[in-house]
Amino acid sequence: MRFRIERDALADAVAWTARSLPHRPSVPVLAGLLVETGPDGLTLSGFDYETSTRATLPAEVIDDGRVLVSGRLLAEIVKSLPNKPVELTLDGTKVALTCGASRFSLQTLPVEEYPQLPTMPSSSGTVKSDEFAQAVAQAGAAAGRDEMLPLLTGIRLEMEGSTISLMATDRFRASLRDVAWAPEQTEVSAHALVPARVLTDTAKSLVSGSDVTIAIATGDAGDGLIGFEGTVGTGTRRTTTRLLEGDFPRVRQLFATQGETVAYVATQSLVEAVRRVSLVAERNTPVRLTFSDGSLLLEAGSGDEAQASESIEATIEGPDISIGFNPSYLLEGLSVMQEPVVHLAFTQHTKPAALAGVPEVGAVPDFAFRYLIMPVRLQS
Structure with missing residues (x-):
C-alpha cells in the first residue's frame, strides 16, 4: 500500500475518525485506525462495536492495500506535520510516513483481527445539514449525562411524514425540536433513540455539506442500527451507531x-x-x-x-x-x-x-x- 495526499485533508479526516476510538479498548485492535486505498481513493475507518466512523477522500493512490495503525498516535503525528504533501507506505510490518524532512515509522496492528464494520442501512431520507446540526444542538441541550441512566443520554428521533421530531430529557428539563426532511417514502413512520454524544458529534462534522442522509435499519439483519452520511469538502463521512433500548419518557405531552x-x-x-x-x-x-x-x-x-x-x-x-x-x-x-x-x-x-x-x-x-x-x- 502506498499513497500521497495533502497534509490538511489527511489531518482533518484522521482527527475526525480517531475521535470515536475507545480510550480503553476491550481488545487492542479497536485502538487502531483502518487505512485502506482503492478505486475510491483513501478510506479511514474506526469501530468500537457500538459506533463506526468512515471517511473517504481523494488521494494519489500508487498501490492498493490496507493497514491498521494506532489511531490516536497517527492523529497526533499528522497534526504536527509541516504543510506539505504526506506520503504513506506499508513496508512489511511497519508503516513509513514522510512529509518534507519529517520521517516516521509506525508499528502496525494485526489487520486480519479487525472486526468487519457494519453496513450502512438503506437510506430513509435526507435533511439539510445546517438545519439538522442546529436541531441536534438544541434538542441535545436537555440530554442526560449520567451514564448510569443510559436511556436518558439519548436523543429520540421520531420520523412522521416530512417532519423529524428530536426529543431529549434528563428528568429536570426536556426539549422538543421539529425539523423538515425529505423522506424516501412519504408515509414514513419510524423512531430511534440515538446516543446524544454520537449524534451531536456527527451532526457537527457534516454541517459543511448540503445534505445529511439518514438511514435506519429494519428487519432482523440490521435492526437497532442507524447511519448518517454526508459530504465534507471533496470526500464523504459516514457514521453508524447502535440505538439505545428502552421506553423513552413521553416528552411530547409535557409541552401541552x-x-x-x-x-x-x-x-x-x-x-x-x-x-x-x-x-x-x-x-x-x-x-x-x-x-x-x-x-x-x-x-x-x-x-x-x-x-x-x-x-x-x-x-x-x-x-x-x-x-x-x-x-x-x-x-x-x-x-x-x-x-x-x-x-x-x-x-x-x-x-x-x-x-x-x-x-x-x-x-x-x-x-x-x-x-x-x-x-x-x-x-x-
Whole structure:
C-alpha cells in the first residue's frame, strides 16, 4: 500500500475518525485506525462495536492495500506535520510516513483481527445539514449525562411524514425540536433513540455539506442500527451507531400545558444577567426570577453568603410570578435559542416553565424548538 495526499485533508479526516476510538479498548485492535486505498481513493475507518466512523477522500493512490495503525498516535503525528504533501507506505510490518524532512515509522496492528464494520442501512431520507446540526444542538441541550441512566443520554428521533421530531430529557428539563426532511417514502413512520454524544458529534462534522442522509435499519439483519452520511469538502463521512433500548419518557405531552403567565425578555440580556447573578449561587442552589411591573428581577445567594441581584426589562402578560431555576440548566437552554427574544410561559411556581424563541416581543412562537425546565424550590 502506498499513497500521497495533502497534509490538511489527511489531518482533518484522521482527527475526525480517531475521535470515536475507545480510550480503553476491550481488545487492542479497536485502538487502531483502518487505512485502506482503492478505486475510491483513501478510506479511514474506526469501530468500537457500538459506533463506526468512515471517511473517504481523494488521494494519489500508487498501490492498493490496507493497514491498521494506532489511531490516536497517527492523529497526533499528522497534526504536527509541516504543510506539505504526506506520503504513506506499508513496508512489511511497519508503516513509513514522510512529509518534507519529517520521517516516521509506525508499528502496525494485526489487520486480519479487525472486526468487519457494519453496513450502512438503506437510506430513509435526507435533511439539510445546517438545519439538522442546529436541531441536534438544541434538542441535545436537555440530554442526560449520567451514564448510569443510559436511556436518558439519548436523543429520540421520531420520523412522521416530512417532519423529524428530536426529543431529549434528563428528568429536570426536556426539549422538543421539529425539523423538515425529505423522506424516501412519504408515509414514513419510524423512531430511534440515538446516543446524544454520537449524534451531536456527527451532526457537527457534516454541517459543511448540503445534505445529511439518514438511514435506519429494519428487519432482523440490521435492526437497532442507524447511519448518517454526508459530504465534507471533496470526500464523504459516514457514521453508524447502535440505538439505545428502552421506553423513552413521553416528552411530547409535557409541552401541552398552556401558560397562565407569559413573559418576553431579550435573549442575550437574560443570558448575561443569569451568568452574572449565578456567580454567587452555590452548587445546587437556584437563581430566583421574579416577573412583575414590566421587569424581571434576578436574585441569587442568601443569608450571610454572597448575594447578587439584577433587574432587566420584560414584557409580562398575566399574574406576577416568582420562580427558581438551576442556573446551569437555564443557561444551557437559552444558549441554543437562535431568536433575539425568548418567550417564557408559566403556570405555577411549582410547575415546569416552557421556553421558546420569537423574533420580537408579542410574537406567537412557532414552537419549532421548545425547552421545558423544572423549577427548584425556593427558600422562604
